[in-house]
Amino acid sequence: MKKIFIAFCIILMSLFFAACQKNKNDNQTESNTTLSLKVGTDPNYKPFNYKENSILTGFDTDLVDAIGKKENIKITWIQTSFDGLIPALKAGKIDMIASAMSATDERRKSVDFTQPYFKSxxxxxxxxxxxxxxxxxxxxxxxxxxxxxxxxxxxxxxxxxxxxxxxxxxxxxxxxxxxxxxxxxxxxxxxxxxxxxxxxxxxxxxxxxDDSEGFSFAFDKDKQKEALARFNKGIDELKTDGTYDKLLKKYDL
Missing domain, CATH: 3.40.190.10 (Periplasmic binding protein-like II)
Known part of the structure; x- marks a missing residue:
């Protein structure tokens, strides 16, 4: 009976560790899944979003690209006027806004904001x-x-x-x-x-x-929860590893 009991315990422990490993692998697969986002911006707001030698650049642009690399997100930039960004988001023409947009209660009725990444x-x-x-x-x-x-x-x-x-x-x-x-x-x-x-x-x-919480990235309401979580995580990581401070210095902010 003692041998049977020991064998039974070994089987239970094996099943437990197998379940843990599966959960770990599932989480790794989820975090490693590549997301593709069309990101809307108005390139007329230096130093946050602008063009230099016909190339899109700026603090927001570099910050989003850096988060994309860190969090396995493919970024495709879509340029539009600032007042057309939220309508484009709601119409599905873009998946995200990165254009020095301030998080306000009024805007929050139709979009989800990340944590603020800059205060002005x-x-x-x-x-x-x-x-x-x-x-x-x-x-x-x-x-x-x-x-x-x-x-x-x-x-x-x-x-x-x-x-x-x-x-x-x-x-x-x-x-x-x-x-x-x-x-x-x-x-x-x-x-x-x-x-x-x-x-x-x-x-x-x-x-x-300016009566806002600060500049934040925006997603359509309740439609990009995974991307929202990755960007919040990415903002924290870039502040920790020094990338954020380097970008502040680069753009004299």
Missing amino acids: KNLYIKLKTNNEISSKNDLEGKKIGIQLGTLQENAAKKIKNAEIRANKDLNIAILALKNSKIDAIIIDQDAAKGFLAENPELVSFYQEN
């Missing part, structure tokens, strides 16, 4: 020669340029009697400001760095929080 602020800029404007209160009743569909558009709408000039491309707003066709622009502070450096006649005069 709104910056207000004007012509140096415009002495009529020195504070946000001075913008009441003035013409304000913004990029269509951004949080800066929401900020402009809160200014009393402001005349909002929305464009899909911030370069159009910058040109209008330089030609005195508008009085000010509200822009992300980090996107403003390049414009201010290239246009010394412009100057910032006010800064504020």
